[in-house]
Amino acid sequence: MLVAPTKPKVLIIGAGLGGLTMAILLEKASIDYEIFERSAAPRALGSATSLTPNVLPLLEQLGLLEGLRQISKKVLGCGIYQEAPEGDLSKVGESNVSEYEAVCGYHSFIMARPDLHTLLLSHVPAHKVHFGKRVLSISQDDDHGVLIRTSDGKTHEGDILIGCDGAYSGVRQSLYKNLAAEGLLPASDGEDMKVCHMSILGTTEHVDPKQIPAVAEELSRCDAIIGYNKPHTWRYFAVPGDRICWRVDVQLDSKTFTHTDAFKNSEWGSEASGSIEDDWRAFRVPIGGTIGDLINLTPQESVSKVMLEEKLYTTWYHSRTVLMGDACHKMLPNAGRGAVNAMLDAVILANAIYEIADDATPENILAAFKGYYKERYAHAKTDLESSQFAARLLAGQSWTDAILRKVLFNFMPTSLQRKTYEKTLSYRPQASFLPKIPNRGTGPVVAQKESKRYEREQAKDA
Ligand SMILES: Cc1cc2nc3c(=O)[nH]c(=O)nc-3n(C[C@H](O)[C@H](O)[C@H](O)COP(=O)(O)OP(=O)(O)OC[C@H]3O[C@@H](n4cnc5c(N)ncnc54)[C@H](O)[C@@H]3O)c2cc1C
Numbered sequence: 001m002l003v004a005p006t007k008p009k010v011l012i013i014g015a016g017l018g019g020l021t022m023a024i025l026l027e028k029a030s031i032d033y034e035i036f037e038r039s040a041a042p043r044a045l046g047s048a049t050s051l052t053p054n055v056l057p058l059l060e061q062l063g064l065l066e067g068l069r070q071i072s073k074k075v076l077g078c079g080i081y082q083e084a085p086e087g088d089l090s091k092v093g094e095s096n097v098s099e100y101e102a103v104c105g106y107h108s109f110i111m112a113r114p115d116l117h118t119l120l121l122s123h124v125p126a127h128k129v130h131f132g133k134r135v136l137s138i139s140q141d142d143d144h145g146v147l148i149r150t151s152d153g154k155t156h157e158g159d160i161l162i163g164c165d166g167a168y169s170g171v172r173q174s175l176y177k178n179l180a181a182e183g184l185l186p187a188s189d190g191e192d193m194k195v196c197h198m199s200i201l202g203t204t205e206h207v208d209p210k211q212i213p214a215v216a217e218e219l220s221r222c223d224a225i226i227g228y229n230k231p232h233t234w235r236y237f238a239v240p241g242d243r244i245c246w247r248v249d250v251q252l253d254s255k256t257f258t259h260t261d262a263f264k265n266s267e268w269g270s271e272a273s274g275s276i277e278d279d280w281r282a283f284r285v286p287i288g289g290t291i292g293d294l295i296n297l298t299p300q301e302s303v304s305k306v307m308l309e310e311k312l313y314t315t316w317y318h319s320r321t322v323l324m325g326d327a328c329h330k331m332l333p334n335a336g337r338g339a340v341n342a343m344l345d346a347v348i349l350a351n352a353i354y355e356i357a358d359d360a361t362p363e364n365i366l367a368a369f370k371g372y373y374k375e376r377y378a379h380a381k382t383d384l385e386s387s388q389f390a391a392r393l394l395a396g397q398s399w400t401d402a403i404l405r406k407v408l409f410n411f412m413p414t415s416l417q418r419k420t421y422e423k424t425l426s427y428r429p430q431a432s433f434l435p436k437i438p439n440r441g442t443g444p445v446v447a448q449k450e451s452k453r454y455e456r457e458q459a460k461d462a
Pocket residue numbers: 013014015016017018019036037038039047048049050051133134135136164165166167169170171199201247306307308324325326327333335336337338339340341342
């Protein structure tokens with residue numbers, strides 16, 4: 001293992017949305033790092049991902065905003081529909097987020113998840129990302145460093161290990177096993193995630209407006225569709241290139257699903273579109289046609305299946321290992337907060353590592369992790385709770401959920417809506433080691449701790 005160097009080398013496990021954002025940040029901070037990803041190559045799986053303004057100043061600061069604009073559509077609102085028993089669709093209400101730009105300087109963006117992944121990956125030097133390397137085990141020592149073993153039989157050493165390897169994180173499992181053996185793991189962290197829904201999803205190829213009636217007009221909009229064919233919910237979003245991201249969720253009955261099933265199915269896996277049940281295909285969509293039409297317009301290899309789980313873990317770090325993204329807070333996707341939180345984790349953790357990178361002693365590394373956890377845990381908890389609420393609001397199937405939907409989408413005063421999103425969107429942290437993007441909106445921004453190291457570096461250069 002390495003002999004306690006002062007400049008740290010960071011090993012990032014997982015080249016997902018969080019891991020790649022972390023890599024871009026460390027690249028800009030001139031901190032040595034490598035990423036290890038188990039997939040042999042980037043995979044074109046997934047449906048829509050939306051990014052809220054919370055991360056947009058950061059992405060602008062990292063030089064990604066223009067690229068993001070090219071692959072996205074602005075989200076101005078979202079129509080919510082329900083299917084009546086005879087199959088007709090009626091509009092339940094609409095959420096309007098067109099004021100985001102005035103309030104904080106940015107709209108939310110929606111895009112196909114593979115496009116976002118490709119954009120992030122294009123900003124990481126190719127020699128830093130090692131595909132086809134599944135991390136099999138980790139070991140760490142306060143004084144000497146971390147060591148990982150990968151599926152190709154090799155070992156790799158570093159000073160800091162970041163586990164951003166998703167909901168079923170092997171880094172978390174390995175860390176927790178050791179902590180449990182030492183009696184240091186809180187009981188709640190040893191419990192399984194709650195598995196709430198199963199989703200089948202995909203992104204169509206270019207859709208000829210003639211193939212689906214009314215598609216040309218509707219492709220400029222972004223709709224969410226709520227169905228009452230219990231226990232299903234289905235939705236679609238238009239993304240650039242005249243493509244449609246679609247998703248069908250089924251609420252799971254915990255009696256029929258075990259956590260072993262969840263483990264088998266959880267990660268993004270491709271699902272033969274031929275195996276999708278007929279009743280899933282029959283759902284009608286407001287652009288005309290059915291979900292089945294969208295499935296038929298989707299290349300079979302890019303239809304995938306994921307489980308939707310939730311859990312907030314309380315142990316995020318120990319010694320030289322730290323978790324981020326879905327590995328420590330898995331949220332339901334209805335509020336579009338998971339990737340946003342993984343990116344927010346990345347910037348706060350990168351800021352903390354930057355601050356100690358000139359003197360990365362074990363004590364300083366631990367202090368950096370503590371600072372990261374202190375800032376991020378409360379935000380992640382709030383967002384996990386809002387995701388739970390959004391799941392009820394958008395996909396809940398009880399009669400009380402239906403009333404909640406009707407009231408909130410039709411009668412919630414605009415002033416209350418504005419107050420709520422002004423507060424949520426005011427948290428827009430940026431990298432502390434790069435020139436800041438000014439507040440471009442009329443709403444407030446939560447003040448951010450300045451970097452003493454960056455101030456010192458700037459003074460030296462002046
Ligand atoms: C249907 C759906 C819709 C969503 N929509 C949105 C949205 O609109 N907005 C939003 O903000 N969020 C959304 N999310 C959530 C978002 O996708 C996740 O929160 C986000 O991808 C988490 O990023 P991550 O880097 O933590 O994990 P991931 O993106 O899951 O990446 C983990 C990576 O680690 C790799 N890996 C795993 N194990 C190992 C190992 N042992 N060795 C090496 N590599 C490994 C995996 O292959 C993967 O590449 C959605 C999620 C789902 C399921």
